[in-house]
Structures are given as C-alpha cells and as structure tokens.
Amino acid sequence: MEKIFTLRRASPQDAPILARIAGEAYSPYIPLMGKEPAPMGADYAGHIAQDTCFVAVLSEQVAAFAVLIQKPDGWWLETIATDPKYQRGGAGAALLARCGRFLRAEGASSYQLYTNEVMSGPYGWYLRCGFVETRRGTQDGFARIFMAKDLAQG
Template structure:
C-alpha cells in the first residue's frame, strides 16, 4: 500500500521524513510543511475494504471469469488450460462450498472447499491478476482455516501444479508442506497439507 501511495499523487512516509529533515535544517516551515503533507495524505482515497461472503448460484459466471483470468498465465507454461479453467461452475457452486472476496463492488477472488471426514480440501483458490499481491490469497486461505476449525477439522489439504511456482511459494509461506509429488498430465502434481490444530 505504501509503495502505491509513494508513486501516486500522495506522499510516502519516506517523503514525509525527508521533508521534515529539510525543515529541521532551516529549509522551510516545519509546522506548515507537516500539516500540508498530513492533509494531502488524509485526502487520498483509501482502498475499499475486502469482504468475504458465501457464493450463490448467481455468482457462477463471475467465478468462472475470475478463475479464467487467474489461470490464463499458466497456459503457455504447461501447454493446456489448467483444470480449474474447464470446470462447470454452475454445477460446482451447487456441490461445493465457495466463498467470494469483494473489494468494493468487484469480485476479486474466491476459494472453493470440500469438507471431508478428517480434513478440509481446498479445491481452488483464485485471485484476479490485477489484485494479486494485495494479500487476498492469504486472507482466503486463512478463511479456509477458520472454516476447517469451525467444522472440527485440524488439517487442510490441497494440490497444485509444480509449474505454478508463485502459488507454491504462497502456500509454503503460510505453512503448507509438500506431502508428495506425482506425475500427471505431462507435469508434476504437488500434494500439500497444513496442520492447524
């Protein structure tokens, strides 16, 4: 967030520090400069708060769009559409649990889960490309943990393609470990899990 503000119309914290340092050396009016910088930053529009809610059947088309946008970048790498891109989401929304993330009025991400007897399975997590890097994926994964714990499950499992390096790094960052790797459809499928209780 700070980097965006530093390159946009406002000032970053570093800008404020440099200006204050300059005024401390007699290069300006300290109080006036501070007030101008604070007022300019407080006048900047803030990013909409992300909110999560259960998906409905009416969300199926938007879910499909987000999934296709999120996975398109992997097509040249693996030579085909990843499996989530060919799912019938009209049907999936009725069979599995989906939670969708909104930023303002925009659907920016989703997580699809399936509750099993001894674990929660994450079938899919996807975030719009332009919204990646904002922590939405991590928030969706935390939401899945809360869902699992609420249902009395202490383990979460998932799989991903070994070629999806940014996904793997995210999952490892939030505590998932690789259980096994298996050849699949000309690539490698990575099975991962996380103990949460």
C-alpha cells in the same frame, strides 16, 4: 497496500464471475503446461451448489474466490484464484484465513491442496502460508505437488 475485503459465501450469480477469474488467473500457465490448468474448466455453478465457496469482495466486485471440497480423505482446497488486477493485495490471504476458520468450526484439523509443478509462484505462496509439501505425482495428466496445512498452526 493491503485492502480490506468483505468475505462471503458465493451465490449462484457468482458462477460466471468465478469462471472468468479462473480463466484470467490461470491462463498464463497454459504455455508452461501445454494445456489449460484444471480450474479453467471447472463447473463453478456445481461447486457453489455442492461445495463450500467463499468470495472476497472489494467495492462490490468479486476479487477472488476459494473452493473447499470435503472428500473421503478430508478437506481439500480445490481452487483459490484472484483476479489479476487484485493480486498481491491480500485477497488470497483473507480467503485462506476464512477457510481456516470454517474448517476449524467443522472440526477439521488439517486440509490439503495440490498445485502444478510449473506454478512456482503459487507453490512459494502456499509454503509462506503454512502449507507443507507431502508428495509429488501425476494425477489426471497433470504433474502435481500435494500439500497440507495443519490448522493448529494457524
């Protein structure tokens, strides 16, 4: 059953929670990748201070988060992660919808992301959410799939 999440901007106090969620959400991929996925080592305090970070809250608990970064080539969904106990409950979809509203208000027509080739579950989810694959390549030692979403499509 899908839950109703409260969405808000992340605060500095959320940084350790985001790091914990990233660790729990991404750690199952370590054996497949042979190393920690990039979001596990991210500076979430820095992201909160410099970028656009949203959290999904349920019963006063941060259940998921998304980090948007504006780069010279446009907006990127740098990370989206859900606490495993809240996965498949609608938090990720709610965050993507919030990101879309924010980006449209910023005048963006699309945004991009990358995922790892071994992350077949997230890759399929991104496709279902309207992202399309644009290319594959190695970046920072990771085999990545690059994707984009046209905001006019929802």
